[in-house]
Amino acid sequence: MKKNTAYTIGSLVVLLICAFCFVVLPAFTGSGQQQGDIPVFGKYNGREIRYEQGSDFYNFVSQYGQMFQSRGQQIDSSTYYYIFNYAFNSTVSKYAYTDAVKKSGYEVPKTAVNRDMLPYFYDENGNYSSKLYRQTPESTVAEIRRGVEDSLITSRYYDDNFGSDSEMVGSTGLYGIKESSAEQDFLKSYNTDKRGFNMVAFALSEYPEEEKMNFAKENAAKFTKYDLSLITVADKSTADTVSKRLANNEITFTDAVTEYSSKNFSNTEGKITSSYQYQVENILVNKDDIAVLSDLAVDAISPAIETISGYTIFKADGLPVKANLEDETIKQAISSYITNYEKTRVEDYFKAKATDFTNEALKSDFDSACASFNVEKQEIAPFPLNFGSVNISTSVDTSVKGLSNADTNENFLKTAFSLNINEYSSPIVMNDNVVVLQFTNEEKVADGEGPYDEASIESYDASAAQDFVLSSDKLENNFSKVYFSNFMTN
Numbered sequence: 001m002k003k004n005t006a007y008t009i010g011s012l013v014v015l016l017i018c019a020f021c022f023v024v025l026p027a028f029t030g031s032g033q034q035q036g037d038i039p040v041f042g043k044y045n046g047r048e049i050r051y052e053q054g055s056d057f058y059n060f061v062s063q064y065g066q067m068f069q070s071r072g073q074q075i076d077s078s079t080y081y082y083i084f085n086y087a088f089n090s091t092v093s094k095y096a097y098t099d100a101v102k103k104s105g106y107e108v109p110k111t112a113v114n115r116d117m118l119p120y121f122y123d124e125n126g127n128y129s130s131k132l133y134r135q136t137p138e139s140t141v142a143e144i145r146r147g148v149e150d151s152l153i154t155s156r157y158y159d160d161n162f163g164s165d166s167e168m169v170g171s172t173g174l175y176g177i178k179e180s181s182a183e184q185d186f187l188k189s190y191n192t193d194k195r196g197f198n199m200v201a202f203a204l205s206e207y208p209e210e211e212k213m214n215f216a217k218e219n220a221a222k223f224t225k226y227d228l229s230l231i232t233v234a235d236k237s238t239a240d241t242v243s244k245r246l247a248n249n250e251i252t253f254t255d256a257v258t259e260y261s262s263k264n265f266s267n268t269e270g271k272i273t274s275s276y277q278y279q280v281e282n283i284l285v286n287k288d289d290i291a292v293l294s295d296l297a298v299d300a301i302s303p304a305i306e307t308i309s310g311y312t313i314f315k316a317d318g319l320p321v322k323a324n325l326e327d328e329t330i331k332q333a334i335s336s337y338i339t340n341y342e343k344t345r346v347e348d349y350f351k352a353k354a355t356d357f358t359n360e361a362l363k364s365d366f367d368s369a370c371a372s373f374n375v376e377k378q379e380i381a382p383f384p385l386n387f388g389s390v391n392i393s394t395s396v397d398t399s400v401k402g403l404s405n406a407d408t409n410e411n412f413l414k415t416a417f418s419l420n421i422n423e424y425s426s427p428i429v430m431n432d433n434v435v436v437l438q439f440t441n442e443e444k445v446a447d448g449e450g451p452y453d454e455a456s457i458e459s460y461d462a463s464a465a466q467d468f469v470l471s472s473d474k475l476e477n478n479f480s481k482v483y484f485s486n487f488m489t490n
Contacts, residue, residue, distance in 0.1 A: 201402030227318030
C-alpha cells in the first residue's frame with residue numbers, strides 16, 4: 001500500500017480538527033451501543049486499538065471511507081468491512097513503525113514540523129497567511145502540530161526503507177534501501193526471453209466408461225452395499241458397557257443409539273449414511289474388520305470395533321448386496337470412487353494417450369496428430385518465465401483450458417523452459433488435465449530493454465513489511481471477532 005494512503009497522518013490532520021465527512025458508526029446498529037462500549041479491536045505492543053473519536057483507528061476509518069466515496073464506490077456492508085480492515089492494518093503498521101523510529105532515538109526537528117504545518121494556513125492564492133494562523137485557536141494549532149509530528153515520525157520509517165516520492169537527488173530517491181545494479185538487471189531481464197507453444201490438453205473428466213467398468217469388474221467388492229445400524233462412542237470402556245447391556249437385553253439397540261451414540265457415520269436413527277464397502281472400510285481403523293461385518297447374520301450385533309471416531313457397534317439390518325454393475329446408481333458410485341480415490345489411474349491413462357499423441361505428431365505434424373486424436377490445438381502466446389505472475393512483467397495466460405495455476409506450477413514452467421525449439425514435452429499433469437507442449441517460437445529483446453515497473457517492486461516491499469508486522473507476536477488481533485459481534489448494517 002502506498003505511503004500517502006496508508007502510513008502518513010498528514011492527510012488526516014484536517015480530519016482531527018473538523019467534522020468528519022464520513023462517519024461510519026451511525027450507519028450501523030448495535031442495540032444502541034455507544035463508541036465507548038465497543039471492545040478493543042486488538043493491541044500492538046500493549047497499545048490498544050479502539051474505535052473511538054480521535055483515535056488513530058477511527059481516523060483511518062474516516063480516511064478510507066472518504067477515499068472510497070471520492071472514487072464513486074457504493075458504500076455497503078462489504079465495503080464497510082474492507083474499510084475497517086484496511087484501517088486496522090494501517091493502525092498496526094503505524095504503531096510498529098512509530099515504535100521502531102522512537103527506539104532509534106530519532107526526534108522530529110521543529111523546523112521540519114513548522115515547514116509541514118505551513119499548508120494548513122495557506123490563503124486562497126496558496127500563500128502562507130499569518131492572519132489565518134493568528135485567527136486559529138491555540139488548541140487547534142497544537143492539534144495540527146501533534147498530527148504533523150506524528151506523521152513525520154511514521155514517514156521517517158517508511159522513507160528510510162521504501163524511499164520517498166517527493167525527495168529526490170536527480171532521478172534517484174534520497175531515501176530508501178537501494179537495489180544493486182545486478183538486481184535491477186535481473187528484474188529488467190524478465191521480459192527478454194519469451195516462449196510460445198502449441199499445446200493439447202486431455203481432460204481427466206473424459207476418462208472412458210469402458211475403463212471405469214474394467215476397474216469395477218476387477219474391484220466389484222468395493223461396491224457391495226451394506227445394510228447396517230450403528231452405535232459410535234468415544235472410548236472402549238463405554239463401548240464394552242453398551243455391548244454388555246445389549247447382550248443382557250438391558251437395552252434395545254434403538255434405545256442405545258439414542259442414549260449413547262455420537263451419530264458419527266449415521267443418521268439420527270442410527271442407520272449408516274455411507275454404505276458401500278469402500279466407504280465402510282474408510283471408517284475402520286483395521287480394514288480387515290470388514291470381514292466381521294460381512295459375516296454378520298441379519299439382526300446380529302458385532303463386538304465393539306475400533307473406528308476413526310472411537311469405537312462402533314454394528315447391527316446387520318440386512319445381508320450385504322453385491323453390486324449390479326449395470327445399475328445406473330452403481331455406475332455413478334463407481335465414477336465418483338474413481339474420481340476421488342483413483343486419480344493416479346486416470347492420469348496414467350491420459351499420460352499414455354498423450355505419449356501416443358506425441359509419437360503420432362513426430363511421425364506427421366502437430367495438426368495431423370490433433371485430427372487423429374480429436375483434440376483441439378491451442379496456441380499459447382509467448383510469455384516469460386514468471387513464477388506467480390509478478391506484475392513487473394507479462395505472464396502465461398492461465399485462463400487457457402489446461403493452464404489453470406500454470407504460473408505457480410514449478411514442473412510446468414521448468415518443463416516449458418527446458419525444451420529446445422520444436423521439441424515436444426513429456427506429458428504434464430495440470431490439475432484436471434494432462435497437457436503436451438511443443439516449443440514453437442521465441443521472442444527476445446536486448447538486455448535492459450524489457451519493461452520494468454519499479455513502483456510495483458516498492459509496493460511488494462511495503463506489503464511484505466505490513467505482512468511481517470501483522471504476523472508479529474506483539475500483535476493481539478481481535479478484529480474479526482469484534483467487528484462481526486458489534487457492527488451490522490441497517
